[in-house]
Amino acid sequence: MGDSGYISDHEKERLSKFYNSMDEELITSESDFTFDMWSLILGLLNENGKEGKRRLIDVGGGTGRLSRAAFRYGFEVYLTDILPELLNIATAKYSEFEGRTYLLDIFDPKSVDDFIDAHGYFDVVLCLGFVINHTDSLERTETAFFNLVKLMNDKAVLVLDALIRELYMGYPLVIWDRLTNTLIPISTMLKYFKKYGLILKHLHSLEYSYSKPNYHYMDRGIRFFLVKAW
Numbered sequence: 263m264g265d266s267g268y269i270s271d272h273e274k275e276r277l278s279k280f281y282n283s284m285d286e287e288l289i290t291s292e293s294d295f296t297f298d299m300w301s302l303i304l305g306l307l308n309e310n311g312k313e314g315k316r317r318l319i320d321v322g323g324g325t326g327r328l329s330r331a332a333f334r335y336g337f338e339v340y341l342t343d344i345l346p347e348l349l350n351i352a353t354a355k356y357s358e359f360e361g362r363t364y365l366l367d368i369f370d371p372k373s374v375d376d377f378i379d380a381h382g383y384f385d386v387v388l389c390l391g392f393v394i395n396h397t398d399s400l401e402r403t404e405t406a407f408f409n410l411v412k413l414m415n416d417k418a419v420l421v422l423d424a425l426i427r428e429l430y431m432g433y434p435l436v437i438w439d440r441l442t443n444t445l446i447p448i449s450t451m452l453k454y455f456k457k458y459g460l461i462l463k464h465l466h467s468l469e470y471s472y473s474k475p476n477y478h479y480m481d482r483g484i485r486f487f488l489v490k491a492w
């Protein structure tokens with residue numbers, strides 16, 4: 263990787279290989295979801311007095327399996343990812359995403375600034391499925407976090423999934439195939455919230471199980487619901 267703070271072509275290739283070999287039907291959530299993400303988001307937006315058409319961005323949204331539901335709640339949806347092939351699958355599978363997919367590298371400040379110049383700020387920023395951990399250094403997780411905050415307008419809700427170090431005691435790194443994921447200590451996460459002016463409104467645990475022909479692994483993380491402090 264170069265030292266420009268974002269992802270190299272070589273890493274993009276590895277990501278692409280990994281996600282293209284994954285059968286989404288085989289990803290299962292082990293969490294007992296007594297928490298409905300959409301009702302929590304709508305509740306927070308209402309608390310903030312956010313009315314009218316609401317703009318939602320899904321960062322690292324892949325094939326759109328989670329943000330697809332947002333259309334039902336009347337959001338104007340922007341599905342973004344670093345891999346164009348996943349966005350193409352999204353539009354092929356779900357016609358709602360036609361004309362609503364964009365390339366965006368959340369670790370690259372310029373990519374995010376250009377995106378904001380072209381499309382503005384958002385009322386809901388989703389970054390689900392541990393995208394923020396998809397890097398090899400803690401500094402870059404902070405860059406990604408700050409970039410997510412930049413995408414938020416001042417009454418926005420950020421929903422962020424993260425692999426938290428304390429949930430992997432004894433394992434300093436999480437590696438899927440040959441993709442390294444940086445685990446974020448909970449104290450670091452709390453520092454990000456404070457430094458970038460966010461208030462934690464809800465959280466719940468997440469457990470995902472991935473099956474591939476030759477192996478099987480589990481992810482353990484936390485889903486955070488955040489709003490701006492001002």
Ligand SMILES: C[S@@+](CC[C@H](N)C(=O)[O-])C[C@H]1O[C@@H](n2cnc3c(N)ncnc32)[C@H](O)[C@@H]1O
Pocket residue numbers: 269277281321322323324325327328342343344345348366367368369389390391392393396
């Ligand atoms: C575990 S998948 C999650 C997909 C989706 N959000 C979900 O939860 O089903 C992680 C996604 O992050 C994307 N990704 C990895 N690095 C990224 C980056 N630098 N910027 C944006 N997306 C990235 C991958 O291409 C992949 O679609």
